[in-house]
Amino acid sequence: xxxxxxxxxxxxxxxxxxxxxxxxxxxxxxxxxxxxxxxxxxxxxxxxxxxxxxxxxxxxxxxxxxxxxxxxxxxxx
Amino acid sequence: xxxxxxxxxxxxxxxxxxxxxxxxxxxxxxxxxxxxxxxxxxxxxxxxxxxxxxxxxxxxxxxxxxxxxxxxxxxxxxxxxxxxxxxxxxxxxxxxxxxxxxxxxxxxxxxxxxxxxxxxxxxxxxxxxxxxxxxxxxxxxxxxx
Numbered sequence: 635x636x637x638x639x640x641x642x643x644x645x646x647x648x649x650x651x652x653x654x655x656x657x658x659x660x661x662x663x664x665x666x667x668x669x670x671x672x673x674x675x676x677x678x679x680x681x682x683x684x685x686x687x688x689x690x691x692x693x694x695x696x697x698x699x700x701x702x703x704x705x706x707x708x709x710x711x
Numbered sequence: 712x713x714x715x716x717x718x719x720x721x722x723x724x725x726x727x728x729x730x731x732x733x734x735x736x737x738x739x740x741x742x743x744x745x746x747x748x749x750x751x752x753x754x755x756x757x758x759x760x761x762x763x764x765x766x767x768x769x770x771x772x773x774x775x776x777x778x779x780x781x782x783x784x785x786x787x788x789x790x791x792x793x794x795x796x797x798x799x800x801x802x803x804x805x806x807x808x809x810x811x812x813x814x815x816x817x818x819x820x821x822x823x824x825x826x827x828x829x830x831x832x833x834x835x836x837x838x839x840x841x842x843x844x845x846x847x848x849x850x851x852x853x854x855x856x
Contacts, residue, residue: 640766646764684766684834703769707850711774
């Protein structure tokens with residue numbers, strides 16, 4: 635499966651990139667496990683996530699073609 | 712209902728005037744308008760610029776959800792939310808919330824509700840540029856008072 639990943643704000647700066655594409659040999663993976671797969675460690679505290687532009691949780695399942703976003707707590711408008 | 716994001720300075724009062732033309736004058740007994748602009752200070756520091764990051768697509772969707780929920784709670788004749796994104800200078804308009812209703816309480820309460828929810832829930836991130844040239848990410852919005 636192929637997943638598009640976005641990072642925003644402080645996290646985007648720390649990662650040194652805004653986007654990446656993840657290729658995985660499975661049919662689904664949780665948002666938290668996707669982070670571990672990409673970065674080799676546990677998701678940071680207070681990490682916020684979205685799947686297909688809807689707020690999600692670390693146990694939300696991601697499937698082929700999905701868009702996943704990781705970001706720090708929002709500041710608000 | 713309209714949600715608009717602007718990457719350049721916008722004139723909130725021109726947007727209000729434009730939106731009002733779509734609402735029958737005889738019906739709109741009340742309009743409530745909030746305009747927020749960028750200050751040149753925050754937490755005792757001089758701020759010379761602001762970068763307002765958003766999540767294209769999701770930010771619009773979240774703002775539309777907030778407006779739709781207000782429309783389901785109050786009898787509104789119209790609602791306009793405009794928000795700035797990108798590099799902002801002190802004095803620029805940051806946010807406009809305008810609501811129209813037959814009566815004042817619906818217009819005023821809906822405007823206030825949309826504004827407060829937008830200030831807490833909408834996917835925006837702020838990075839301030841300080842007078843000494845350094846940058847800092849804002850952790851949370853200041854209380855409204």
